[in-house]
Amino acid sequence: MRFTATAILSNTRLMMTVPEILKELEPYTGQFPKKALEAAIEQREAITPELLRVLETAAENPVEFAKREKYMLGIFAMYLLAQFREKRAYRPLVKMFSAPGETAFELAGDTVTEGLKQILGSVYDGDPAPLQGLVEDENVNEYVRSAALDAFVVLVDSGQMSREEAMAYYRSLFQGRLKRTYSHAWNGLVTAVADLPAPELLEEVRQAYKDDLVDPGLAGLGEIERDLLHPDRSYREQYAIITNAGGCGSHLKHYATLLKDDLSYCERAELWDRKVRDIHEWLVQIGIRAPTVEGARLQTVTYHESCHLSHGQKVVLQPRQVLGAIPGLTLVELPESNWCCGSAGIYSLTQPEMAEKLLERKLEHIRATGATVVATANPGCQLQLLNGARRHGLQLRIAHPVTLLAEAYRASPLLGEF
Numbered sequence: 001m002r003f004t005a006t007a008i009l010s011n012t013r014l015m016m017t018v019p020e021i022l023k024e025l026e027p028y029t030g031q032f033p034k035k036a037l038e039a040a041i042e043q044r045e046a047i048t049p050e051l052l053r054v055l056e057t058a059a060e061n062p063v064e065f066a067k068r069e070k071y072m073l074g075i076f077a078m079y080l081l082a083q084f085r086e087k088r089a090y091r092p093l094v095k096m097f098s099a100p101g102e103t104a105f106e107l108a109g110d111t112v113t114e115g116l117k118q119i120l121g122s123v124y125d126g127d128p129a130p131l132q133g134l135v136e137d138e139n140v141n142e143y144v145r146s147a148a149l150d151a152f153v154v155l156v157d158s159g160q161m162s163r164e165e166a167m168a169y170y171r172s173l174f175q176g177r178l179k180r181t182y183s184h185a186w187n188g189l190v191t192a193v194a195d196l197p198a199p200e201l202l203e204e205v206r207q208a209y210k211d212d213l214v215d216p217g218l219a220g221l222g223e224i225e226r227d228l229l230h231p232d233r234s235y236r237e238q239y240a241i242i243t244n245a246g247g248c249g250s251h252l253k254h255y256a257t258l259l260k261d262d263l264s265y266c267e268r269a270e271l272w273d274r275k276v277r278d279i280h281e282w283l284v285q286i287g288i289r290a291p292t293v294e295g296a297r298l299q300t301v302t303y304h305e306s307c308h309l310s311h312g313q314k315v316v317l318q319p320r321q322v323l324g325a326i327p328g329l330t331l332v333e334l335p336e337s338n339w340c341c342g343s344a345g346i347y348s349l350t351q352p353e354m355a356e357k358l359l360e361r362k363l364e365h366i367r368a369t370g371a372t373v374v375a376t377a378n379p380g381c382q383l384q385l386l387n388g389a390r391r392h393g394l395q396l397r398i399a400h401p402v403t404l405l406a407e408a409y410r411a412s413p414l415l416g417e418f
Helices: 002-014 018-025 034-042 044-060 073-083 087-096 103-108 116-123 129-136 142-157 163-177 184-195 199-210 221-229 234-238 246-252 266-275 279-286 307-312 317-324 352-369 379-391 401-411
Strands: 241-243 276-278 299-303 329-332 373-375 397-399
Touching: 018 034, 018 044, 018 073, 034 044, 034 073, 044 073, 044 087, 073 087, 073 103, 073 116, 087 116, 087 129, 103 142, 116 142, 129 142, 129 163, 142 163, 142 184, 163 184, 163 199, 184 199, 184 221, 199 221, 241 246, 241 279, 246 276, 246 307, 246 379, 266 276, 276 279, 279 317, 279 401, 299 317, 299 352, 299 401, 317 329, 317 401, 352 379, 373 401, 379 397, 397 401
Parallel strands: 241 276, 299 329, 299 373, 373 397
Antiparallel strands: none
């Protein structure tokens, strides 16, 4: 019992107070205030009134509030209150983003285009009128208006509004509630209709394009029609999202985990994960057409497996299959090929001594193969090996397996068939 009491007292002393949290979240320091945000979430009830006061102050005079230099508390207040699903934040937020001109971007930066629709959807209090006001007010920044249009899709996806209600509002915009002159709000409207989706409004969408209300460079009619004509999105299963970097691919395949609690994106994130393919996976899946033997260059290659590709994505055999399809290429297996080269994201910066030892071990094994080319499929590994080879005076070429495949295609006299 004495140990438990001591631990509790210790945690109490270490817990940040609400003023301390606010002070930590206020300035831009270049560092992410993780501990302060965690403390804010732990003390949700106590800090919510203070965060609401921040938004209310901003809403009273957005232009003046935006003049505060390196002031981050307003942005953190928005995201925290959205996470708390705090309905009292809805109207101050709408009022704040009703400011004209570029004030919205001065207040929230990229949040306007990257997160505002989710924030508005998270704090929605059941009354669509304020949101509709953002959409229809011509003085409001056009990107804010577009985000407000997208927020209706968020409301439908999260079960806060029926699809029929959102569609009826969109139809009223086509029928005159939205001024029929070009603005980014029209781009936002047609993409929101496609995201809902509302195939019932297809003719209204086509007429908007005929009337030059939409920028086809930002939202092509063909893509919008495709989404509306296939509301179940089944056609999207036919496509893959290809990545050629092991580290990027490892992250891209885990969006469903990252967004599992986001009602607006969790389903789409699962579809995304199913579609992401490393380029070696995809080439083997669709069938590699080997380059012709004519024009083949003789080369001895060894393959280093990036940790993110082999351990993170479990893609091990396919890069070797791609290399094996190249005429004139002799693949020599690299001892400990799936051991780290020392790059490992920023590991070489945070742990330079250990990274150097791993690099030295990797270079020793590369020397032993007698290869003149090292194939690897991650930019971090490529830079690490290139740096090591140059420092040691090794005449090595470091290249992506698909780069070697592309070169073989270019050397083929039947290039025109590919």
